[in-house]
Amino acid sequence: MSSPTPHIGIVGAGVSGLRCAEILLNHGFQVTILEARDRIGGRICQSDKLGYRADIGPNWIHQVCRHPIVDLARETNTPLHPWNDKQNIYDSSGKLLPDDKSDRLSSLLWQFIEEAFTYSATHQNEISESDSLYDFVKSKAEEHIKEQEDVELLLQMSQMWGAYVGDQVSRQSLRFAWMEECCGGGEMFVESTWEAILGEIAGIPLEKAKVCLGEKVVNVQTSSRASEGGKVTLSTEKGETFLFDEVVMTTPLGFLKRNKGAFEPVLPQRLLDGIDAISVGHLEKVYITFPTAFWVDAPSTPLAPNLSPQERAKAEDTFPGYTNWLSPSYSDATNPSRWPAECWNLASFTPPNRHPTLIFYLYGESSAYLTTLVHRKSTEDHHNLLNSFFKPYYSLLSNYDATSPDCEPKAILSTEWQKDELSGFGSYCNFQVGVKDAAENVKAMRFGVPEQRLWFAGEHTAPFEELGTVAGAYLSGEGVALRILDGYGVNGSIN
Numbered sequence: 001m002s003s004p005t006p007h008i009g010i011v012g013a014g015v016s017g018l019r020c021a022e023i024l025l026n027h028g029f030q031v032t033i034l035e036a037r038d039r040i041g042g043r044i045c046q047s048d049k050l051g052y053r054a055d056i057g058p059n060w061i062h063q064v065c066r067h068p069i070v071d072l073a074r075e076t077n078t079p080l081h082p083w084n085d086k087q088n089i090y091d092s093s094g095k096l097l098p099d100d101k102s103d104r105l106s107s108l109l110w111q112f113i114e115e116a117f118t119y120s121a122t123h124q125n126e127i128s129e130s131d132s133l134y135d136f137v138k139s140k141a142e143e144h145i146k147e148q149e150d151v152e153l154l155l156q157m158s159q160m161w162g163a164y165v166g167d168q169v170s171r172q173s174l175r176f177a178w179m180e181e182c183c184g185g186g187e188m189f190v191e192s193t194w195e196a197i198l199g200e201i202a203g204i205p206l207e208k209a210k211v212c213l214g215e216k217v218v219n220v221q222t223s224s225r226a227s228e229g230g231k232v233t234l235s236t237e238k239g240e241t242f243l244f245d246e247v248v249m250t251t252p253l254g255f256l257k258r259n260k261g262a263f264e265p266v267l268p269q270r271l272l273d274g275i276d277a278i279s280v281g282h283l284e285k286v287y288i289t290f291p292t293a294f295w296v297d298a299p300s301t302p303l304a305p306n307l308s309p310q311e312r313a314k315a316e317d318t319f320p321g322y323t324n325w326l327s328p329s330y331s332d333a334t335n336p337s338r339w340p341a342e343c344w345n346l347a348s349f350t351p352p353n354r355h356p357t358l359i360f361y362l363y364g365e366s367s368a369y370l371t372t373l374v375h376r377k378s379t380e381d382h383h384n385l386l387n388s389f390f391k392p393y394y395s396l397l398s399n400y401d402a403t404s405p406d407c408e409p410k411a412i413l414s415t416e417w418q419k420d421e422l423s424g425f426g427s428y429c430n431f432q433v434g435v436k437d438a439a440e441n442v443k444a445m446r447f448g449v450p451e452q453r454l455w456f457a458g459e460h461t462a463p464f465e466e467l468g469t470v471a472g473a474y475l476s477g478e479g480v481a482l483r484i485l486d487g488y489g490v491n492g493s494i495n
């Protein structure tokens with residue numbers, strides 16, 4: 001490496017920025033991180049509003065191939081929950097489907113989705129950009145299922161795709177369905193929180209980098225690599241300026257979409273096209289916690305006294321992990337559009353992480369509606385509005401008793417990522433109908449503008465199999481750090 005030590009500026013202290021910093025620091029580079037929030041972690045974040053700490057960003061670890069986040073979870077003793085494979089599916093009249101029917105239709109649905117992944121990967125160029133995953137599932141259902149009622153049910157069940165990508169299944173590009181292949185594989189839920197994993201990722205950057213919190217970057221003036229000794233100048237909202245040899249922007253895609261004019265000179269067209277073409281999803285979460293998990297029955301026979309906490313939790317885990325209320329026709333007063341509702345049972349965890357809580361996922365139109373409904377409302381109104389919305393659903397669960405205080409929510413926590421400028425007014429990237437060349441668009445963002453000393457990282461620039469995830473953000477930071485090291489003639493390693 002030529003002296004003096006290169007000084008790299010990283011915009012954003014989320015997972016991608018922190019991982020990028022760690023690798024550069026490990027190779028002797030100087031790093032300064034400018035973070036607009038008053039904390040690190042970005043979309044990894046917790047709230048204590050339920051009376052215990054809960055993640056308001058990611059919960060899940062999507063396992064595909066090499067998975068650094070699973071390794072970090074193990075290293076930090078972060079407990080991961082493998083869900084039981086039981087499910088409750090209520091039809092649009094509120095009637096619980098028999099287990100054999102919901103299992104059969106659910107297996108078929110996932111089979112069609114897997115087929116869509118394969119079909120989109122092999123026939124990408126022949127698929128119209130206006131075709132959706134919903135179109136594909138519909139044609140498969142009509143081809144393979146005899147009963148029209150079952151076709152309808154399966155199509156209603158297909159709406160659950162929205163909780164993976166943050167928007168309706170009818171908005172999911174079929175052509176680029178393969179880019180979402182991380183959805184639905186071996187998935188685990190972080191039972192505690194992501195704090196320890198984040199702490200591990202942040203360890204070296206917090207120790208060795210200069211981390212400036214509360215510094216929102218508003219202008220990026222790049223400089224041609226051809227100009228010897230050229231610098232990139234970052235200006236912040238507070239009026240400060242910082243000079244760096246290279247800059248890595250990890251601001252979310254939604255932030256880039258609204259701030260393309262912050263770059264001088266203007267970004268290359270391929271990059272502007274990429275930023276415009278890829279979409280940002282709108283996933284939100286609502287945690288509803290009760291005095292007790294009234295929906296869970298005690299085991300019918302006493303459990304052996306010598307079970308480990310994990311064995312005991314498994315034996316007690318009799319209630320379906322997943323519940324879905326399809327297109328409800330019985331809640332028109334609060335949900336006239338009949339958006340489906342779906343939740344997971346957090347009372348199945350191993351103590352001390354077991355809580356009498358249901359976590360609901362919202363996406364697309366319903367997440368926009370509910371987020372706006374409760375935005376800036378008083379605590380009481382927030383609670384009452386959300387309780388009125390979700391009561392028609394949780395009141396169908398076993399053992400519900402309208403007169404029992406045990407069935408009245410104690411606390412409700414809801415997220416508002418789509419109101420958050422610094423997360424780009426959304427959750428994470430997705431690939432919607434209309435996108436022509438999503439893979440090239442992502443590649444353009446991932447490549448950045450090295451000739452101007454400007455690089456991009458973040459979940460929207462991740463390896464294809466991990467786009468939109470924490471693992472993807474982590475790997476994107478790693479990838480950029482290695483490319484910067486390479487540019488300085490340093491043979492980088494990732495340990």
Ligand SMILES: Cc1cc2nc3c(=O)[nH]c(=O)nc-3n(C[C@H](O)[C@H](O)[C@H](O)COP(=O)(O)OP(=O)(O)OC[C@H]3O[C@@H](n4cnc5c(N)ncnc54)[C@H](O)[C@@H]3O)c2cc1C
Binds near residue numbers: 061215
């Ligand atoms: C509701 C929700 C659920 C999710 N669920 C999962 C899940 O289950 N599993 C999973 O793997 N992933 C999930 N994700 C996605 C995951 O959280 C993200 O992919 C990952 O955390 C993104 O990391 P990042 O470094 O790319 O971006 P971020 O974490 O957003 O970091 C970017 C940082 O840049 C800062 N910043 C923005 N603008 C500026 C500026 N102008 N100047 C300075 N700083 C700026 C931001 O404050 C932020 O700290 C979820 C996300 C959300 C919102």
